[in-house]
Amino acid sequence: MRAQKVSFKYPKGEKKALNGLDFEVNDGEIFGFLGPSGAGKSTTLGILTGSITGWSGKVAVGGTNPEEADGDFYRNIGVCFESPRFHMKFTAAENLKLFGGLYGKKLRNMKELMDRVGLADDLNKKVEAYSKGMKTRLSLVRSLLHNPDLLFLDEPTTGLDPTLSRTVHNMIQEERDQGKTIFLTTHDMVTAGSLCDRVGFLSNGNLVLIDSPAALALRFGSREVRVESSIGSTRNFPMKGLAENEGFLTLLRSGVVETIHSREAGLDDIFRRVTGKNLT
Structure with missing residues (x-):
């Protein structure tokens, strides 16, 4: 996964949301974008996953320009959004079956994944009754369901208590250990420090620093x-x-x-x- 000189400005924005980003994510690593709200993390994720178009520069995700993405591209990525969208009148199980059916490939065990994130008892509950933290966990399950090679996780521990955050951390690390490549955004330094092989510091649309958490701790300590x-x-x-x-x-x-x-x-x-x- 690679981005070269990527810039983007929203149509009604007064300034650029991203300013010439350059970074590369290695196969099999967890790469984290660390920055406060409004830094450009979700915009970057949107560009990488093809949901935002009209940017300048070059982007290749699994060898594909996201603006030219086809069905094979989306079968190979999983996305967990900070503010996920579901069919609110459907149950969690109905949502997962619907979205899972779009991929045309063998799916992982839905009940096992829901159990891992503590939602096994809520599988047949309508999503409109879910809290924000429950929706975050359901979104993670949806991103893993079709067993993609690339994962994009936008603030994956938002709204979770420390115990559930640790569970999510463990699941993400297990995916990396299976050879998955993971791009995550966060403003949580605990998540970044414990999960990421490397982190990029994003501020006002500028990528100012990239290194491993351990190397940064030594360099600045x-x-x-x-x-x-x-x-x-x-x-x-x-x-x-x-x-x-x-x-x-x-x-x-x-x-x-x-x-x-x-x-x-x-x-x-x-x-x-x-x-x-x-x-x-």
Whole structure:
């Protein structure tokens, strides 16, 4: 999946929503677009999946220009939208059967997928009775149902509690472990840090930085460890020469140490330092 110099302006927009984006998503990786609301994440996803046209630049998804997408293209991708659309008067099962029937291929077990996301008991409930978080999980199931090779996930943990978020994280990682390529958007640095092999920082339609979360944490963090003690003191020690640092060793032997932490930077802090903006 590759985008080259991609720009886009909505017909009634005063400025460009995207400004010359350049990025590549490797096969079998989870690539995350990290940015606040309005940064251009959903616009990018719309271009990659063919739902937004009229952009400039070059885009190839599985070797196909999304503006020229055919049935084979859509059989090979799964999309989970932040604000998914369903037939509200239909049950979840009826919706999944309807959408699943469009692909003309063998489907995964609907009940098993619904059970994984905690919706097994709601399979025959009308979608109009679903909460926002339930619709998000149903949208994830719909995106996985036809077992696509490419997944596009727009804020996949929106409206979910920590337990359900962890379940969704595990499911996404399992898809990656099966060789799937996953493009996700999020403003949640926990989701980005725990899931993504690489992340791109998007701010005001500009892609300002791409790297792995681990590499970013080291690049922008301090090469120090912070030691907190039970007597209320906090001291920082440089990692270089730590094993021979007499002050550090003395503190360890004192018996008052409560915590020791390395001082890598968090993604939210890095984003703020690079863009001057908060993620939320």
